[in-house]
Amino acid sequence: MRPAVRHFGVALRQLPLSEPLRAVRADQATEALDSAVVQVISQITGAVDDAMAKTLAASAEAAQQFEEAADSELRSKVVGAVHKLQKGLLERETEVRLMLLAALCGEHLLLLGPPGTAKSELARRLSGLAHGAYFERLLTRFSVPEELFGPLSMQGLENDQYVRKTDGYLPTAEVAFVDEIFKANSAILNALLTLLNERLFDNGNQRLPVPLLCLIGASNELPESEELDALYDRFLIRRTVAQVTNAQIGKLARLAAGRPADPSSSSSSSNGNGNGSSEGGPALDMDDFRHTADRAYAAVDVPDSVVDILAELRCYLQDKCEPPMYVSDRRFMKAVQMLQVAAHADGREAVNEYxxxxxxxxxxxxxxxxxxxxxxxxxxxxxDPGLQQTELVFLGLFGRACRVLEQSPDSAEAADALAECGTLVELLQGRQAALAATLEGAFPELRATVWQSEASVQAAVQALTPQLTENKRKTEELLREAFTLQQCLAQRSAGGVLEKLLPKRYKQYQKGISSKV
Known part of the structure; x- marks a missing residue:
């Protein structure tokens, strides 16, 4: 033992004096390097915290300052019309809105439901609102064309002309209500299809235009015969009407007795979207009904986000839903145009996702x-598929930043990466602000539309809130990472700093390199 120790001591004494000194200097340098890295990390973290705090504060303030656009003249008229049409009716807010929308689109509405649910009353109110000629008829299996289109002209028959006297019948009506419409037989059906779709009526050897604005069809049941499918397809908007619920039956009794329903009832309330009033304000006229659709097609844009929803929805309904729901090209195109009319009547220049x-x-x-x-x-x-795509963009930019900071932090490529990171930060800030405005502002765009009833809005808010809240959390996490990457690129930090600040992303980067190798 002793000789070994002695020899170790001799060897130690024989080492150059500078070796221990160099060892000390290396330790000091390491400590200094660690201290510098910690300081850089602290600076970057502080800067990121400040940037996040400012972003969140700005988005929260913007959410509280959301203001509805001033009512257009048309929107004021629509709000007033909704109030007027649903006055004295219970639980018919959605039906009133759909009927008004169908009339503004120049389309037809089908109401399915049991008798005595105010279907014909809705049609009469629309006729009174539009001040148009009104026609109403109940069909049976034994109905004949004369009931809808008018009797044959005796004078015409004397002159060998097979024409009808249409005054006061469907070919001269502007608003019509046909009850039990699916009881139409083949003798009625052919003329009815042309009249509904092309707004033309064959009277003798002449094909005449008809002034029909909107036909409201009613039925207790869906059509069972395939020959009625074409008639069913003529109704762009369809709604199932139910009896007044037990919760509102007391108010229904008061209305029947000639007493006003409670002011807080759904029949007298709007969904928070109506600043107009049915009293004293401008009223919809026939010109509005005739020309709103054309004006909407010319003025209202359908953004790509809405187009994506429409395309994905049709694909799901036809290919993934069970049983599949066929959506014809004609119905699809008319649906897009209906959304344009809804946006235009709401005073907007673009359709939104709601x-x-x-x-x-x-x-x-x-x-x-x-x-x-x-x-x-x-x-x-x-x-939010865009969020996943943004994360992939971030991962690509992160890998590029790691490589640049390790190899050439002062190169032009580093400056380009910094610029791209700034663009990504702006994109995420905009997305975070939009989500904050929606959630903290209690879905202002959804509540602002005149076409959704209060019950429909509440149901949509309840369904959307959990997922949008999760989307907001993920967006803010990704924004914090983007801020961190931006700071590292701005300070030209060493690659080790980025690894310590974003270890999860760095592991993904290293894994990507390993998989390529």
């Missing part, structure tokens, strides 16, 4: 299909 909720009354073939359509629209709105 307008797509109206499609539950357009797509689908059976009454229960509306729930599937609405559920899918809500799911598409709540999903």
């Amino acid at each position: 307008d797509c909720l109206l499609l539950e009354h357009v797509f689908g073939n059976r009454p229960d299909d509306c729930h599937k359509v609405r559920g899918q629209v809500l799911e598409i709105i709540a999903s």
